[in-house]
Amino acid sequence: AQKITQTQPGMFVQEKEAVTLDCTYDTSDQSYGLFWYKQPSSGEMIFLIYQGSYDEQNATEGRYSLNFQKARKSANLVISASQLGDSAMYFCAMREGRRLAFGKGNQVVVIP
Amino acid sequence: DGGITQSPKYLFRKEGQNVTLSCEQNLNHDAMYWYRQDPGQGLRLIYYSQIVNDFQKGDIAEGYSVSREKKESFPLTVTSAQKNPTAFYLCASSPDRDRVWYGYTFGSGTRLTVV
Numbered sequence: 001a002q003k004i005t006q007t008q009p010g011m012f013v014q015e016k017e018a019v020t021l022d023c024t025y026d027t028s029d030q031s032y033g034l035f036w037y038k039q040p041s042s043g044e045m046i047f048l049i050y051q052g053s054y055d056e057q058n059a060t061e062g063r064y065s066l067n068f069q070k071a072r073k074s075a076n077l078v079i080s081a082s083q084l085g086d087s088a089m090y091f092c093a094m095r096e097g098r099r100l101a102f103g104k105g106n107q108v109v110v111i112p
Numbered sequence: 113d114g115g116i117t118q119s120p121k122y123l124f125r126k127e128g129q130n131v132t133l134s135c136e137q138n139l140n141h142d143a144m145y146w147y148r149q150d151p152g153q154g155l156r157l158i159y160y161s162q163i164v165n166d167f168q169k170g171d172i173a174e175g176y177s178v179s180r181e182k183k184e185s186f187p188l189t190v191t192s193a194q195k196n197p198t199a200f201y202l203c204a205s206s207p208d209r210d211r212v213w214y215g216y217t218f219g220s221g222t223r224l225t226v227v
Contacts, residue, residue: 004154035215042220043202043221044218047215052213091155093215095214098160099160100157100204100206101157103154104154105154
């Protein structure tokens with residue numbers, strides 16, 4: 001069964017606008033970690049932000065913030081003030097114990 | 113600088129050949145992982161290793177083999193039994209094999225094409 005769901009189609013975003021990428025997850029564990037990674041066309045996976053299941057505050061890292069709604073099992077990524085360099089695939093991932101599982105990703109294209 | 117080095121960046125394989133993808137890390141991480149990525153798909157776990165001389169199958173291990181003789185090295189062999197090996201392969205490592213607040217550090221990937 002798929003553990004991480006990212007269902008949005010590819011998105012076009014105007015430069016300087018904010019964009020929200022949806023992620024829902026499925027787990028019965030109490031302790032887990034949620035991560036977002038960025039993958040530009042070069043292929044490398046770049047860590048963006050982390051949210052722990054016990055964290056009460058939403059995580060923020062610069063222009064990235066994570067809207068964590070535990071009861072809904074939702075961990076949406078918000079990118080504020082989009083830049084052209086934000087054009088990439090974005091992956092939501094969940095770590096339960098020893099393994100990190102990924103969603104299928106969201107394609108974001110920032111247009112000037 | 114510490115990191116993960118994958119080589120080669122591009123690899124071409126003839127049908128029926130075995131090929132080995134290299135992954136080396138100098139981060140002193142205990143755990144290492146191999147993922148496969150196909151277009152339109154997320155990353156799928158092939159194999160992972162928590163300590164030297166030990167490794168476990170992931171979700172799509174058929175047609176692949178690994179070894180972990182040194183802490184810093186985790187090579188992946190794509191065997192002729194893998195029916196559709198053309199894909200992008202990513203190696204990753206983590207400092208802790210159990211704690212969920214540790215994410216993974218990734219290499220830059222190897223793109224394998226069967227010709």
